[in-house]
Amino acid sequence: MTNKWNFQKPTEEENRISKELADKLAISPVICQLLVKRGITTEEEANKFFKPSLNDLHDPFLMPDMDKAVKRLNKALGEREKILVYGDYDVDGTTAVSLVYKFLRPYTTLLDYYIPDRYDEGYGISYKGIDYAANNDVKLIISLDCGIKAIEKIEYAKQKGIDFIICDHHMPDDTLPDAVAVLDAKRVDSIYPYEHLSGCGVGFKLMQAFAKSNNFPFADLEKLLDLCAVSIASDIVPITGENRIMAYYGLKQINSNPSLGLKGIIDVCGLTGKEITMSDIVFKIGPRINASGRMMNGKEAVDLLLAKDSESAREKSENINQYNDERRELDKKITDEANAIIDDFQDMADRKAIVVFNPAWHKGVIGIVASRLTEKYYRPAVVLTKSSELITGSARSVSGFDIYKAIESCRDLLENFGGHTYAAGLSLKEENLEAFTNRFLQLAADEIVPEQMVPQLDVDAILDFKDINAKFMHDLKKMSPFGPDNQKPVFCSRRVKDYGTSKLVGKDLEHIKLELIDANSNSPIHGIAFGMHKHSKHIKGMKPFNICYTVEENTYNGNTSLQLMIKDIKPDDI
Structure with missing residues (x-):
């Protein structure tokens, strides 16, 4: 599928502000252009952006309840009551449980944690979990990354003499559960200044408030920000505001002194000794933590994150790494089967969304499969399977289509649902499957315009190769951590050519190792274009072409050099 490149040329006013900032900050004018695009227009704002401060975290008591x-x-x-820390089985939930448990552990021995089984109990607070609490004389449950819609289950807990503090970040309904406290910055009555916290972030705010009320040192909480960084990266929340502050300091912790559990995962990922980024968490660390809840039980991930000795952490990390290998095999198999179903659709060209169902698919990987289908077909995708008596599914979306709202509009056909703008989960009875499929497809047909079904590449700036040097890279790294709403900048260089030394690489010669020059350079710059072998003939013919890319540091044999990570190539025969 061909990408559409979007580039908005800076206005004269933006160029003026960028130049002023570049002079004041002594950094690359291109980097200042990027700052201005992000709404950062003063020296003070730029310094706050480059050096986030923990002093800028909001007062946790601004959050309702x-x-x-x-x-x-x-x-x-x-009163020495038993407390149960309860969380979802994904990365956000398991890191949240680990953070709250770790922080409370020094203050009580009457503490336990619980992760529901994805297959036996499903998402969120379960009756089985409440019964476990009642049988163990628990008087207070702190739920993390779930609970905002658990009205009947909170009532069931109250009947058993159990109180709930709900910490969630999903969209609430009009009626909130009757818990002691419902902490969610997305509540309609919330005046909290930042609504995009992860589930782990909400848990962090509860512990921040608890520490503040008891005059406990913030330093004890600060060292747990590594868990926040993992949740922020993995749950794909915006890297702005408080999330940026927590991710910034969390990454520092991960790179300097990670917990034993995270160190174990870092080792099995092959990241030891490397500077770990948000991208490493998204693609390597997060999937391994997630694999525990997908393939077995998320409690194993918490066991790992709470590990107190290196040997235990190593052993648990290796187990989780094995789950991740199994998850990858299963993910590929089910994705292939889903693609085969789509190949049989007679009207695929006219469809603006995808709904696929197979009762035998593994519930633990359908979210990943939905993501793969969305990436491949650039349409919202709902992937469904059978779980106990219900059909359950995961949904992923494309830019501009709120999949949570689309699913919410089918709520009369559903047993349960929840999620965000671009990712959601749902369950329904089998007799409602056809009606749900038809209504969802119609909603997509009515709302999605053709432009939304074309992958977009947003270009941040046009660069000459002479602008790419060590100083530029140093300034660019100041903009990290990268993620949603602060994506790694994508650059474009026009009418570049092969230096004469580019070549196909890879087992099947599917990648291109590039050495390129442009009109203003003599020495080549290196790049790698994964899976873009179809452009090789044009490139080797010494014809000009345009590239979109990110700029990366490549370390090999102890030497670090700059490399272009090519995102797209378009021939330029003008």
Whole structure:
């Protein structure tokens, strides 16, 4: 599928501000262009962006119900009540449980944690989990990354004499559960200044408020920000505001002194000794933590993240790495089967969304398969399987189509649903499957315009190769951590040519190792274009072409050089 390149030329005013910033900050004018595009127009704003401060974290007591939550937690500790820390089985949930458990551990021995089984209990708070709490004389449950819609289950817990503090970041319904406290910055009555926290981030704010109320040192909480960084990267929340601050310091912790559990995963990922980025978390660390809940039980991920000795961490990391290998095989198999179903659709060219169902598919990987289908066909995708008596599914979307709202509009056909703008989960009875499929496909047909079905590449700046040097890279790295709403900048260089030394590489010669020059350069710059062998003939013919890319540091045999990571190539025969 051909990418559409989008580039908005800076206005005269933007160029003026960029030049002023470049003079004041002594950094590349191109980097200042990128800052201005992000709404950063003053020296003070730029310095805050480059050097986030923990002092800029918001007062946790601005969140609705935070005072009630802290009061109930202090009561539980003072009266020596048993507390259960309960969380979802994905990365966000397991890191949140680990963070809250770790922080509370020094203050009570009456502490336990619980992760529901994806297959036996499903997403969120379960009756089985509440029964476990009741049978173990638990009086307070702190739920993390789930619970915002668990009205009946909170009522069930109350009947058993169990109180709930809910920490969630998903969209609430009009009616909230009758818990002691419901912490969610997305509540309609919330005045909290930042609504994009991860589930782990909400857990962090609860612990921040708890520490503040008891005059505990913030330093004890700061060292747990590595878990926040993992959740922020893995849950694909915006890297802005508080998330940027927590991710910035969390990455510092991961790179300087990670917990034993994270160190174990870093080792099995082959990242030891390398500077770990948000991208490493998204593609290597996060999937391994997730694999525990996908293939077995998410409790194993928490066991690992709470590990107290290196040997235990190593052993648990190797187990989780094995789950990840199994997950990859399963993911490929089911993706192939889903593609085969789509190949049989007679009207695929006219369809603006995809719904596929197979009762035998493994529930643990359908979210990944939905993501792969969205990437391949550039349409919203819902992947469904059978779980117990219900059909359950995961949905992923394309830019501009709110899949949560689309699924919410089918709520009369659903047993349960939840999620975000671009990712959601749902369950329904089998007799409602056809009606749901038809309504969802019609919603997509009515709302999605053809432009949304074409992959877009947003270009941040046009670069000459002479602009790419060590100083430029140093300034560019100041913009990290990268992620949603602060994506790694994509650059474009026009009418570049092969230096004469580019070549096909890879087992099947599917990649191109590039050595390129442009009109203003004599020495070549290196690049790698994965899976773009179809352009080889044009490139080797010494014909000009345009490239979109990110600029990376490539370390090999102890030597670091700059490399272009090519995202797209378009021949230029003008």
